Amino acid sequence: MSIVTVTNLKKTYGDFSAVDGINFSIEQGEIFGFLGPNGAGKTSTINMMIGLSRPTQGEIIIDGIDARRQIKKAQAIMGIVPDESNLYNEMDGFENLCFCASLYGMRKEEREPKARQLLEQFQLKEAGKRPFKAYSKGMRRKLTIAAAIIHSPRILFLDEPTTGIDVESARQIRELILKLKEQGTTVFITTHYIEDAERICDRLAFIVGGKIVANGTVNELMESASHGHAIRLVTDINSENLAADLQARFTSSTVEITRDHALVLRSAERIPLLPVMEYFDHNGIAVYEARELRRCLGR
Amino acid sequence: MQLIRSPGGSLLELLPGLIAMSVLFGTTSMLAVTITFERSGRSFDRLLLAPISVSTMVLAKITGAIVFGIFNAFVPVIFAAFFVNLGAVNWGVMLLAVLLIAITSTLLGLLIAVSAKQVFEAQTFSNFFRFPMLFLCGLFVPLSSLPVFVRPVSFLLPLTYGTDILNGAIAGANLLSPMLCYGVLLAFAAGLFLVCLHNINRKWIL
Ligand SMILES: Nc1ncnc2c1ncn2[C@@H]1O[C@H](COP(=O)(O)OP(=O)(O)O)[C@@H](O)[C@H]1O
Ligand SMILES: [Mg+2]
Numbered sequence: 001m002s003i004v005t006v007t008n009l010k011k012t013y014g015d016f017s018a019v020d021g022i023n024f025s026i027e028q029g030e031i032f033g034f035l036g037p038n039g040a041g042k043t044s045t046i047n048m049m050i051g052l053s054r055p056t057q058g059e060i061i062i063d064g065i066d067a068r069r070q071i072k073k074a075q076a077i078m079g080i081v082p083d084e085s086n087l088y089n090e091m092d093g094f095e096n097l098c099f100c101a102s103l104y105g106m107r108k109e110e111r112e113p114k115a116r117q118l119l120e121q122f123q124l125k126e127a128g129k130r131p132f133k134a135y136s137k138g139m140r141r142k143l144t145i146a147a148a149i150i151h152s153p154r155i156l157f158l159d160e161p162t163t164g165i166d167v168e169s170a171r172q173i174r175e176l177i178l179k180l181k182e183q184g185t186t187v188f189i190t191t192h193y194i195e196d197a198e199r200i201c202d203r204l205a206f207i208v209g210g211k212i213v214a215n216g217t218v219n220e221l222m223e224s225a226s227h228g229h230a231i232r233l234v235t236d237i238n239s240e241n242l243a244a245d246l247q248a249r250f251t252s253s254t255v256e257i258t259r260d261h262a263l264v265l266r267s268a269e270r271i272p273l274l275p276v277m278e279y280f281d282h283n284g285i286a287v288y289e290a291r292e293l294r295r296c297l298g299r
Numbered sequence: 300m301q302l303i304r305s306p307g308g309s310l311l312e313l314l315p316g317l318i319a320m321s322v323l324f325g326t327t328s329m330l331a332v333t334i335t336f337e338r339s340g341r342s343f344d345r346l347l348l349a350p351i352s353v354s355t356m357v358l359a360k361i362t363g364a365i366v367f368g369i370f371n372a373f374v375p376v377i378f379a380a381f382f383v384n385l386g387a388v389n390w391g392v393m394l395l396a397v398l399l400i401a402i403t404s405t406l407l408g409l410l411i412a413v414s415a416k417q418v419f420e421a422q423t424f425s426n427f428f429r430f431p432m433l434f435l436c437g438l439f440v441p442l443s444s445l446p447v448f449v450r451p452v453s454f455l456l457p458l459t460y461g462t463d464i465l466n467g468a469i470a471g472a473n474l475l476s477p478m479l480c481y482g483v484l485l486a487f488a489a490g491l492f493l494v495c496l497h498n499i500n501r502k503w504i505l
Contacts, residue, residue: 050348054504076350086341103349 003028003155003186004049009058011044011210018044020210021058026155026188031181033201034190037280037287041210042190043083046159049188050080063154076104079153079185083160085144089133093124093143096132097150104151111150118146122172138169145173155186162196174200194278206273208290214273221274231271233263234289235280242285249279262289310383312472315465316438317375318393319458322400323429325371327408329364331421334412338503347503354496361405368401369394392468392477399484400461406491407457413498436462442474457487 004026011019019041026032034042047053049060051071060067065074087096094115101111119128122142127135135143141161148156158177162170177187177200191197197204198218205215214221235242239261246263247255253267265271273290280287337343346356379385407428415421434440435449436458445453453459460480467473473480 052344052347052504072350072352075348078348080348082341082344084341086344088342089340100345103345103351105350 001028002026003063004032004188005059005061006045006049007059007061009045009048009060010056011041011048011053012056017210019048022205022207022210022212024205024212024215026186027203029181029184029186030202031177031187031189031200033197033204034188034207035192035194035197035204035277036190036207037192039286040192040207042192042207043159044210045207046157046188046190050078050157051075077154079148079151079156081141081145081148081156081158081161083163085132085140087132087140087144087147090131092131093119093128093135096143097147100147101150106151114150118150122146122176136166138165141165141173142169145176149180149185153185155188156180158187158189160190160192162191162193170196192281194274194281206277206290208287213290221272229268229270230264230266231273231276232258232289232291233265233276233280233287234261235263236286236288239263246279250276310379311385312470314375314379314383315462315469316433317379318372318397318465319400319436319438319462320433321371321374322368322397323404323432323458326364326368326401326405327411327425327429328422329367330360330405330408331411331415331425332418334360334409335415335418335421338412339417343503353499353503357409357492357496357499361402361409364405364408365398365401368405369397372397372401387471389468392464395481396461396464396468399464399481399488400458402488403457403461403484403491406488406495409495410491410498413495413502432456432458435459437466437474438462457484460484460487 002025006022006024009019009022010017022041022045024032034045036042044053048055049062049067051067051074055068062074063077067074088099091099097115097118098108098111101114106114116128119125122145124139124143124146127139127143132140132143145158145161148158156177161173161177165173174196177189181187189196189201201218203215203217204221205212206221207213239257243255243257243263246265247253250265250271252269253265253271256264256266258264265276277287277290334343337346347353349356376385408425411421411424411428415424435445435453436456437445437453438458442450442453442459460475460483463473463475464477464480467477
């Protein structure tokens with residue numbers, strides 16, 4: 001059963017479309033990944049779902065609640081980990097957790113033991129007494145997650161939870177997300193790391209330039225499930241330099257450069273999109289556009 | 300201007316001004332600064348994301364500032380108590396006036412907080428409002444000595460009505476009917492609250 005359904009969601013800033021008519025649904029109890037490069041529209045989408053920003057158009061249903069009409073009711077079952085922490089710098093870890101719990105109506109007898117337990121679980125027991133501003137990046141992210149789950153939300157939203165922190169903290173966070181899933185929490189996670197998506201997500205939507213260009217299970221996207229035979233790509237570096245390298249890497253395709261300096265990969269067989277994106281990601285190349293030429297992608 | 304007066308008995312005349320000033324400065328800067336600070340540090344988002352209605356959250360915020368403003372009011376009163384006899388002061392009415400001034404100036408502070416993006420901007424904005432208000436509300440310059448063309452402006456300021464009640468309670472020198480003043484202040488409070496909520500819904504959830 002879907003716990004989240006998003007239909008034709010749009011967000012424009014002036015005449016720029018940050019999110020351009022996307023559709024997806026999240027099943028109860030799964031980890032749903034939103035994968036895309038910087039500026040793809042991930043944060044814009046999440047902010048509309050959690051009620052920090054108003055959709056320009058479209059519908060968001062969360063657990064049967066129309067999130068555009070009754071956002072406060074929907075927020076009661078949500079846990080939110082924003083891309084930048086929004087905890088209080090002056091308060092210590094324990095106080096921050098208790099304050100967040102109180103915002104969800106948890107009483108003192110309930111929230112204090114839970115806060116202690118979370119600090120222990122996240123290996124922040126000592127840090128619990130220090131002010132938040134003294135935390136390292138990894139610790140900040142972990143405490144932000146602890147604050148988001150203290151009220152046992154049914155659906156957890158995480159915006160790039162593994163970006164910009166040390167490898168060990170990132171690993172702990174992935175493990176924690178898997179554990180939450182075991183306990184029945186539904187998870188919506190955005191990331192620009194393909195590895196993250198592969199490791200923990202059940203299903204993925206690939207978003208570029210505000211559009212979902214592909215979606216499906218991780219396996220479907222890794223193998224050549226339903227992609228067309230030509231992909232058009234626009235990146236932030238010179239196509240001429242990139243073409244030879246790309247050709248060497250994807251030998252079953254031919255790489256062309258169009259007149260408007262886009263790259264086109266053509267193949268007699270279907271081209272799996274994910275390895276191509278992985279290649280760009282590893283080389284630190286930003287992709288502005290990824291589009292199938294023959295057929296429309298991603299339903 | 301009659302800012303410098305003879306000491307002693309006329310301290311009593313100065314007291315309403317000092318009280319109003321403490322309340323005005325305390326409350327407006329409290330909200331304007333704390334809210335813009337929380338907003339720039341993004342912790343305000345956490346409040347917007349909690350399942351608490353925006354109006355409840357705003358009420359909680361302004362209650363804090365109002366209580367703070369009332370405490371501020373008593374600083375000049377305590378000092379004055381050393382120098383003059385406060386026996387003739389109508390404390391009940393004074394407290395009511397302080398409360399109403401605190402409420403309206405807190406809401407003005409909120410309006411500034413809603414409009415400003417940074418703490419610095421909020422500070423500048425606040426002073427832009429506060430100083431003209433102090434001189435136009437009849438605290439330091441009696442309304443009757445103000446030029447005729449600025450007097451209508453005075454009657455658009457909530458502080459004018461609060462001051463008048465204070466003047467009545469402390470020095471027995473009010474110009475308007477107290478009931479009119481209460482009514483106008485309550486109307487200002489309700490109006491400002493609605494404008495603030497409207498602006499918050501429009502500006503904070505983009
Ligand atoms: N408040 C805003 N005003 C104007 N443009 C914005 C605003 N927020 C985001 N954008 C633009 O929308 C696009 C998508 O941004 P975002 O959703 O933050 O991407 P992501 O989280 O995937 O990196 C970007 O090009 C960004 O510059
Ligand atoms: Mg983002």
